[in-house]
Amino acid sequence: MTTTLIGLGVIAAVVIFLISIYNRLVTYRNQFKNGFAQIDVQLQRRHDLIPNLVESAKAYLSHEKATLTQVMEARNGAIEAQKAAARDPVDSKNIQRLGSAEGMLSKALANFYAVAENYPELKANETIQQLMEELSSTENRVSFARQSYNDGVMTYNIFREKFPNNIIAGMFSFKETAQLELESPEARQAPKVSF
Template sequence: MSVSSLVTLAILALLVFAVVGAFNQLVTLRNRYQNAFAQIEVQLKRRYDLIPNLVETAKAYLQHERETLEAVIAARNAAVAGLKAAAAEPGGAAAMARLAGAEGALGGALGRLNVTLEAYPDLKASQNMQQLTEELSSTENKVAFARQAYNDAVMEYNTYKQSFPAVLLAPSFGHKVNATPLEFADSKLIQDAPKVAF
């Protein structure tokens, strides 16, 4: 073999390794942000499971506040539907927007419930209510951490996908659309866990 043939083979081998490396890195980063979204899903499901218990505990005390309780349950159900849509397409812009909107509505409903609960000192003193609100606050913190990890993974994926040589190869590997971070309408409120005080 001549030197030019060896150089050509070496260049082709390097190109093959670069293409394979770019493909593997794109797959790794996509799987990382999808896994990070799965962590959000786990925490949001836990949150959604706590809300009916909170409402049930409050029902006995809040007999005249049925509309508030029904609004919380309706917002929770909408958030569950938003989470299912987002789980089917983690990173999809429409799915993330729907989930963010549902979470905003749920946060508003829970805020109205908290204001209502302030008028019921017996409920605030209830052991069950205190335990549920503590679990809910803890879950809110976990949601915030999981959301941050997801957004970091999305940023890493999008950055790599937009860098050279991945920007040339990504579309042919099926990585055409950037992943969308999960942003809420009021990021300041979502960064601070809701204050549920009794």
């Protein structure tokens, strides 16, 4: 009788241990998904500001259409990548595509800012100043949200890879996910706006 009770106790302890591993995997996955949702909000704000900035600058940069077109094309690509990543933030490929698209957008915006430097009347426009300030503020928010997301992904991936957690993760399809990294070192730098 005592052997049976000890055996049942050991089985119960193992089951409770496995359940706790599963629950922590779920918790960590939901935490980094929430982190991605915060990035998603800030990226949407960024993407919404860009058309206003481009539209306001059109009058001043009429012969710089290529620069404005490049910014809008990069923005549209980033929106598509953002939508794909929002549908499945666990998929590493979607996160990598988003990082690449956002890097291209950052490059296009840096080029826009460089062109804008050559137009004093553009820099003096109050609406454009405000939009550039809001965009710069949003860039900082994206950076903070990305850091939080990447921390969550790191915690999830480390926990998922440890033994015996990796067995439970494999059984229940807890896939490894990627951190959100921008494509190039230039894109990692916040755009500099000076007036």
